[in-house]
Amino acid sequence: MQHFFSFRISKKHCILIKKHITKALCISLLIFHSCKDGNQNATEVQVEQNSHATLSYAKGFQIDNYGDFKILKVSSAWPGSTKTFKYLLHKKGSPAPDSIQADAVITTPISSIVVTSTTHIPALELLGVEKSLVGFPNLDYISSEKTRALIDAGAIQELGQNEAINTEKAIDLNPDVVVSFGVEGENKTLSSLQRAHIPVIYNGDWTENSPLGQAEWIKFFAALYDKEAVADSIFNTIETQYNNLKEKALKATNQPTVLSGAMFKDVWYLPKGDSWAAQLVADANANYLYKNTSGTGSAALSIESVLNTAQKADFWIAPNAFESYDALANTNDAYTRFDAFKNKRIYSFASAKGATGGMLYYELAPSRPDWVLEDLVAIFHPELSETQQPHFFYPLD
Known part of the structure; x- marks a missing residue:
C-alpha cells in the first residue's frame, strides 16, 4: 500500500554514526599482517589514514576508508535487521x-550496475553516472526523463518484477554490482547471481526515519564510483x-493542523508520529494531529476514529492515489465530512507522474527532501513562499 510516509513502489513502503575506533584498529592490524612484502609499506600508510565517511543523519550504513580500499557496512538492510552486511x-x-571477511568484494570505480528500486535512480543521476545503469526490474516504474531516454534507446534492460528479478537476464548483463533491498529478510532469488560471482549488496535507504537520513544514502552509491567528494557537495x-x-x-x-492518508478497504492508514512524514510536517511548522502516536510505520484506524480526531483539520495531505474530489466522494461519502474536503484544502502527489505512469514522488522525494519541504511550506504557509510550480504536491482537481 502506498501513502505519504512510503517511497517504495512495491512492498517497500522510512545522528551520527558511532566511530568504532577499537574495531577499526583491529581490522587495520589484520590487514597489515596479511599484506604481501612488496606492498607492506604502502599498506601501513593507508591503515594509518583510516577514516569514517562523514554521515550526519543516516543510521543504516557506514563507510571506513583505508585509502586503496573501503569497507561499506549496511546495518539496516530491512526493518528490524540484526545482521550487518560488510x-x-x-x-x-x-x-x-584477503584477511577481510566480506559479503561481497567490488572493484571500484564500477562501470555497470543493476538497481532494483526507483529510489536508487536519482542518486545515479545526481552523481552523473546514470549511463552505468544496465538493468532494472519493471522499467515502467521509472519516471525520470533522463533515465527514460536511456530506456528508449535500449541502454537499460527489463529485468522482471521487483524482488522476483529475472536472474538469467541479469547474469547475461554481467554488471559490476547489483543493488538490492530486503523487506523481511534476505532476497533469496539473488543467490544465483552470487553463485555467478556477481556482487550483490543491500541498500536500506527506505528504513531511515529522517528525511535527510534517506537523502544521505547518496554517499552509499558514491563509494561505488569513488565520487565521495561529489556526493558530499550535493x-x-x-x-x-x-x-x-x-x-x-x-x-x-x-501552525495549521494536518491529516494524512486515506482508507484502504475499511481501514484508514496514516503515518505514525516517529515517521519521516511526521517530521516533514513538523519541520514545515504544522501540527500533525497524529504526532504523538509512537512508531515509524503506519497506524491502522477506523473512519470513525479519524473523523473524531481530524474532521476539522486545516489540511489533508497525500490521500493515497486520489487525484480529485469527485473520486474521493464517489469512493466513500465519509470523506466529504472533513473540513479539508469542504474547504478544498487537500493536496496529493498522485498526479505527478512519469511518461509510463510511475509516480515521481516515490522515485525522487527520498533524494530531495528539500523539495518536499518546500512544497509543504508553500501549502501550509503561502505567505512565506514565492509563487512557484510544485515539485510533487498539487491541489486535488
Whole structure:
C-alpha cells in the first residue's frame, strides 16, 4: 500500500554514526599482517589514514576508508535487521586484502550496475553516472526523463518484477554490482547471481526515519564510483536548503493542523508520529494531529476514529492515489465530512507522474527532501513562499 510516509513502489513502503575506533584498529592490524612484502609499506600508510565517511543523519550504513580500499557496512538492510552486511570495495590495480571477511568484494570505480528500486535512480543521476545503469526490474516504474531516454534507446534492460528479478537476464548483463533491498529478510532469488560471482549488496535507504537520513544514502552509491567528494557537495546543498526552509517556516504566525492518508478497504492508514512524514510536517511548522502516536510505520484506524480526531483539520495531505474530489466522494461519502474536503484544502502527489505512469514522488522525494519541504511550506504557509510550480504536491482537481 502506498501513502505519504512510503517511497517504495512495491512492498517497500522510512545522528551520527558511532566511530568504532577499537574495531577499526583491529581490522587495520589484520590487514597489515596479511599484506604481501612488496606492498607492506604502502599498506601501513593507508591503515594509518583510516577514516569514517562523514554521515550526519543516516543510521543504516557506514563507510571506513583505508585509502586503496573501503569497507561499506549496511546495518539496516530491512526493518528490524540484526545482521550487518560488510562489503569490501577496493580500487582497480590494488589487490583486495584477503584477511577481510566480506559479503561481497567490488572493484571500484564500477562501470555497470543493476538497481532494483526507483529510489536508487536519482542518486545515479545526481552523481552523473546514470549511463552505468544496465538493468532494472519493471522499467515502467521509472519516471525520470533522463533515465527514460536511456530506456528508449535500449541502454537499460527489463529485468522482471521487483524482488522476483529475472536472474538469467541479469547474469547475461554481467554488471559490476547489483543493488538490492530486503523487506523481511534476505532476497533469496539473488543467490544465483552470487553463485555467478556477481556482487550483490543491500541498500536500506527506505528504513531511515529522517528525511535527510534517506537523502544521505547518496554517499552509499558514491563509494561505488569513488565520487565521495561529489556526493558530499550535493548532500551539503540539499541539507542547507532543507534547514533554510525549516527556519523560514518558523517565521509563520500560525501552525495549521494536518491529516494524512486515506482508507484502504475499511481501514484508514496514516503515518505514525516517529515517521519521516511526521517530521516533514513538523519541520514545515504544522501540527500533525497524529504526532504523538509512537512508531515509524503506519497506524491502522477506523473512519470513525479519524473523523473524531481530524474532521476539522486545516489540511489533508497525500490521500493515497486520489487525484480529485469527485473520486474521493464517489469512493466513500465519509470523506466529504472533513473540513479539508469542504474547504478544498487537500493536496496529493498522485498526479505527478512519469511518461509510463510511475509516480515521481516515490522515485525522487527520498533524494530531495528539500523539495518536499518546500512544497509543504508553500501549502501550509503561502505567505512565506514565492509563487512557484510544485515539485510533487498539487491541489486535488
